[in-house]
Amino acid sequence: MSGGEQQVLDRIERARRRKPVVREELITLAHGSGGKATQTLVEAVFLEAFRNPLLATLDDGATLPLGSARAAFTTDSYVVSPLFFPGGDIGDLAVNGTVNDLAMCGARPRYLSAGFILEEGFPVADLRRVVASMAAAATAAGVEIVTGDTKVVQRGRADGCYITTTGVGVIERPGTLSASAARPGDAVLVSGPIGAHGAAIMLARGDFGIEAPITSDTAPLHDVVAGLLDALPGQVRTLRDATRGGVATVLNEVAVASGVSVVLEEAAIPVRTEVTGVCELLGLDPLYVACEGRFVAVVDGAHAQSALDALRAHPLGAEAAIIGAVAAEPEALVLLRTAIGGTRVVEILVGDPLPRIC
Amino acid sequence: MCLGIPGELIGPAEEHEDLAVVEVSGVRRRINIGLLEGQDLKPGDWVLVHVGFALSKISEAEAQAVLEYLEGLGQPYEDEIDALRASDIS
Amino acid sequence: MRFVDEYRDAGRARALAAGIAARCRPGRRYAFMEVCGGHTHTIYKHGLEDHLPEEVSLVHGPGCPVCVIPMGRVDDAIHIASQPDVIMTSFGDLLRVPGGTGSFLDAKAAGADIRMVYSPLDALKIAKQNPDRRVVFMAIGFETTAPSTAMTVLRAAAEGVRNFSVFCNHVMIIPAIKAILDSPDLRLDGFIGPGHVSAVIGCEPYAFIARDYGKPLVVAGFEPLDILASVHMLLGQLAEDRCEVENQYARVVPWHGNPVAMEAIGRVMRLRPHFEWRGLGFIAHSALAMAEEYAAFDAERVFDLPGVRVADPRSCQCGEVLKGVLKPWECKVFGTACTPETPIGTCMVSSEGACAAYYNFGRFTRDRRPAVIPLGEVSRA
Ligand code: SF4
Numbered sequence: 001m002s003g004g005e006q007q008v009l010d011r012i013e014r015a016r017r018r019k020p021v022v023r024e025e026l027i028t029l030a031h032g033s034g035g036k037a038t039q040t041l042v043e044a045v046f047l048e049a050f051r052n053p054l055l056a057t058l059d060d061g062a063t064l065p066l067g068s069a070r071a072a073f074t075t076d077s078y079v080v081s082p083l084f085f086p087g088g089d090i091g092d093l094a095v096n097g098t099v100n101d102l103a104m105c106g107a108r109p110r111y112l113s114a115g116f117i118l119e120e121g122f123p124v125a126d127l128r129r130v131v132a133s134m135a136a137a138a139t140a141a142g143v144e145i146v147t148g149d150t151k152v153v154q155r156g157r158a159d160g161c162y163i164t165t166t167g168v169g170v171i172e173r174p175g176t177l178s179a180s181a182a183r184p185g186d187a188v189l190v191s192g193p194i195g196a197h198g199a200a201i202m203l204a205r206g207d208f209g210i211e212a213p214i215t216s217d218t219a220p221l222h223d224v225v226a227g228l229l230d231a232l233p234g235q236v237r238t239l240r241d242a243t244r245g246g247v248a249t250v251l252n253e254v255a256v257a258s259g260v261s262v263v264l265e266e267a268a269i270p271v272r273t274e275v276t277g278v279c280e281l282l283g284l285d286p287l288y289v290a291c292e293g294r295f296v297a298v299v300d301g302a303h304a305q306s307a308l309d310a311l312r313a314h315p316l317g318a319e320a321a322i323i324g325a326v327a328a329e330p331e332a333l334v335l336l337r338t339a340i341g342g343t344r345v346v347e348i349l350v351g352d353p354l355p356r357i358c
Numbered sequence: 359m360c361l362g363i364p365g366e367l368i369g370p371a372e373e374h375e376d377l378a379v380v381e382v383s384g385v386r387r388r389i390n391i392g393l394l395e396g397q398d399l400k401p402g403d404w405v406l407v408h409v410g411f412a413l414s415k416i417s418e419a420e421a422q423a424v425l426e427y428l429e430g431l432g433q434p435y436e437d438e439i440d441a442l443r444a445s446d447i448s
Numbered sequence: 449m450r451f452v453d454e455y456r457d458a459g460r461a462r463a464l465a466a467g468i469a470a471r472c473r474p475g476r477r478y479a480f481m482e483v484c485g486g487h488t489h490t491i492y493k494h495g496l497e498d499h500l501p502e503e504v505s506l507v508h509g510p511g512c513p514v515c516v517i518p519m520g521r522v523d524d525a526i527h528i529a530s531q532p533d534v535i536m537t538s539f540g541d542l543l544r545v546p547g548g549t550g551s552f553l554d555a556k557a558a559g560a561d562i563r564m565v566y567s568p569l570d571a572l573k574i575a576k577q578n579p580d581r582r583v584v585f586m587a588i589g590f591e592t593t594a595p596s597t598a599m600t601v602l603r604a605a606a607e608g609v610r611n612f613s614v615f616c617n618h619v620m621i622i623p624a625i626k627a628i629l630d631s632p633d634l635r636l637d638g639f640i641g642p643g644h645v646s647a648v649i650g651c652e653p654y655a656f657i658a659r660d661y662g663k664p665l666v667v668a669g670f671e672p673l674d675i676l677a678s679v680h681m682l683l684g685q686l687a688e689d690r691c692e693v694e695n696q697y698a699r700v701v702p703w704h705g706n707p708v709a710m711e712a713i714g715r716v717m718r719l720r721p722h723f724e725w726r727g728l729g730f731i732a733h734s735a736l737a738m739a740e741e742y743a744a745f746d747a748e749r750v751f752d753l754p755g756v757r758v759a760d761p762r763s764c765q766c767g768e769v770l771k772g773v774l775k776p777w778e779c780k781v782f783g784t785a786c787t788p789e790t791p792i793g794t795c796m797v798s799s800e801g802a803c804a805a806y807y808n809f810g811r812f813t814r815d816r817r818p819a820v821i822p823l824g825e826v827s828r829a
Pocket residue numbers: 727763764765766767769776779780781782783786791792793794795796797803
């Protein structure tokens with residue numbers, strides 16, 4: 001490699017490490033996509049203003065020391081459209097999503113709050129339906145919704161119903177799970193076929209005239225996670241649920257936070273046929289499509305098989321798979337060994353995953 | 359440019375003579391087949407779909423020919439591997 | 449998936465790779481341009497360069513219809529989209545592409561009604577559902593996509609839809625290839641021809657490339673094995689001193705193309721005297737506009753357009769990168785003024801552009817990969 005080229009590469013590296021800045025004057029949808037723009041927004045605006053050690057890890061939730069006990073604390077807002085979709089509704093999502101964020105901290109979810117922003121004119125029958133789903137999901141996840149809030153805004157100022165849930169859970173096992181804990185030699189697993197939630201929502205919106213029997217994968221993951229943690233005490237490094245931005249984005253966060261490379265095996269990544277079909281038609285990559293009931297686990301490589309067995313022992317992990325491994329180099333990158341035998345970089349999502357024709 | 363996906367023709371769609379239903383991996387969509395006017399299309403045929411239009415009817419014979427070209431290449435390679443294995447007597 | 453999976457087989461790929469290596473003359477370098485952005489996508493998505501010997505390099509051509517749209521046209525489209533009674537419809541690809549004053553996504557954030565569609569027919573449907581709004585379809589793409597736009601306009605005319613128009617930015621592949629061939633410092637040994645464009649225009653229009661410019665061209669499909677097979681065929685031509693147009697993608701591309709599609713284009717559109725390509729400048733007869741007879745469906749006539757030309761910055765060297773003369777990092781503004789967040793040239797706009805790809809992955813190119821990637825043991829459990 002020539003000296004000139006090295007200089008240019010170094011310049012890029014320096015630019016990459018510079019503090020992120022939000023260039024846009026207005027918030028665009030890309031800021032909510034979970035990809036690069038979201039990260040920039042979070043780091044440049046929120047982290048900048050609120051900076052503290054608990055927030056700085058940017059994990060799915062914060063781990064709070066409370067005397068001798070430890071609690072996990074997390075919050076999430078739900079704005080899905082349509083509100084009802086095959087496999088669930090905004091109510092299931094609002095409970096499961098927050099339960100899952102707690103589970104990813106290694107906690108047993110206990111209490112939830114629920115905040116509702118309702119649009120003037122929203123049918124009470126729909127609200128009842130949503131709330132009934134929330135109640136059922138809470139019972140299934142063993143959590144109680146113990147406090148809440150309701151606001152109504154003028155017609156046109158919101159899209160039907162938005163829900164924010166905040167959750168508290170107890171961390172009963174020693175050790176901390178973190179995106180920065182992955183080490184070379186670790187194995188990477190996924191708890192089941194990916195991309196079903198995102199694909200189901202896209203179809204439910206009806207914009208693309210596509211019909212397929214795809215239902216959302218929304219589910220509470222605390223139980224299957226508990227099984228994994230019990231089977232591998234101290235050997236689980238990182239758990240992340242692959243929501244917005246999909247598996248690719250989550251693993252990029254792990255690679256960057258841990259300063260390692262994650263190497264995936266394309267043929268090993270489970271994707272349902274119909275989800276593949278939707279992705280092919282719309283020019284999307286399932287690695288970037290959201291899941292609401294799947295998580296990625298990084299575990300000690302020596303215990304990969306027991307981790308897989310533990311996941312598969314639970315109905316929600318029945319189709320779990322080992323999808324890759326962690327390596328030291330090249331730092332902070334996710335690589336994919338393609339089915340055809342090549343290698344490529346899996347970049348972090350830039351903007352929303354948009355259907356493409358090209 | 360120009361993402362194109364092979365889909366199987368399932369049958370005509372009711373609304374319009376130019377519309378048909380195709381299936382890709384268990385996923386169905388209505389597409390316009392106006393650009394294949396004059397070609398004899400029947401359920402079970404495969405077409406290339408681009409932005410909601412069938413652009414071309416896929417030729418099974420030609421698809422087979424490409425695979426044979428590839429198989430033809432594969433043979434010497436397999437032989438080579440075998441030779442390599444045979445010579446590895448360490 | 450049928451007609452897909454069989455062309456993604458690792459064993460066959462290894463066999464082809466061996467065949468390709470065997471056809472390279474030692475010490476000789478081969479540079480082939482894949483004209484089409486779809487091929488570039490396949491090459492990146494499947495990591496195909498790993499199957500190519502060092503002697504063979506692929507040069508990514510100008511065939512991404514999104515990236516070549518000049519900034520001024522994006523600004524015009526945003527101007528249309530910002531009219532209060534307008535619904536602008538666009539393929540997802542274009543939403544992020546920056547003009548001089550921002551992208552569709554920015555315009556949407558500022559209040560414009562911009563909707564993503566999968567097909568121009570979806571845009572027509574939106575027009576029928578919103579009779580009191582003017583619905584504009586942002587038409588982009590090569591000859592592959594132009595017939596779909598044309599058919600949609602014909603349908604709109606037949607059904608008497610009056611609130612629908614097309615902002616026509618369709619471009620043509622042959623003049624772009626010719627512009628590249630005419631550059632004095634061209635360093636290419638052959639072309640991987642665009643498969644889906646050829647499904648429309650056929651293989652004959654490429655004849656001059658072999659005849660007048662002495663470069664072989666193989667029309668190729670979009671699966672990984674298609675591209676490897678095309679490289680193999682190109683090397684075969686060079687080894688045998690042949691120079692022809694060959695069709696690797698005959699399962700989809702008939703030699704004479706799709707006459708119905710060509711006729712639809714001919715009825716609804718006409719050639720522009722010239723059109724600007726981002727990075728390549730003005731190219732004569734390289735794009736399509738709506739024909740006089742369909743003026744009522746022509747957004748350029750329905751709306752008053754500022755039509756301001758936003759010049760590519762003088763420092764932009766995309767032309768050289770596209771022709772394979774310069775490596776991305778050799779461009780003067782690469783990585784400083786021109787980055788994926790603030791693209792100046794076409795090669796930086798989409799993540800598959802040569803410059804964007806190099807910016808993102810330059811530290812992980814073929815010759816800089818770590819020797820051993822510890823794969824297999826754990827992951828094959
Ligand atoms: S760095 Fe930017 S301006 Fe220079 S060649 Fe690449 S895309 Fe064009």
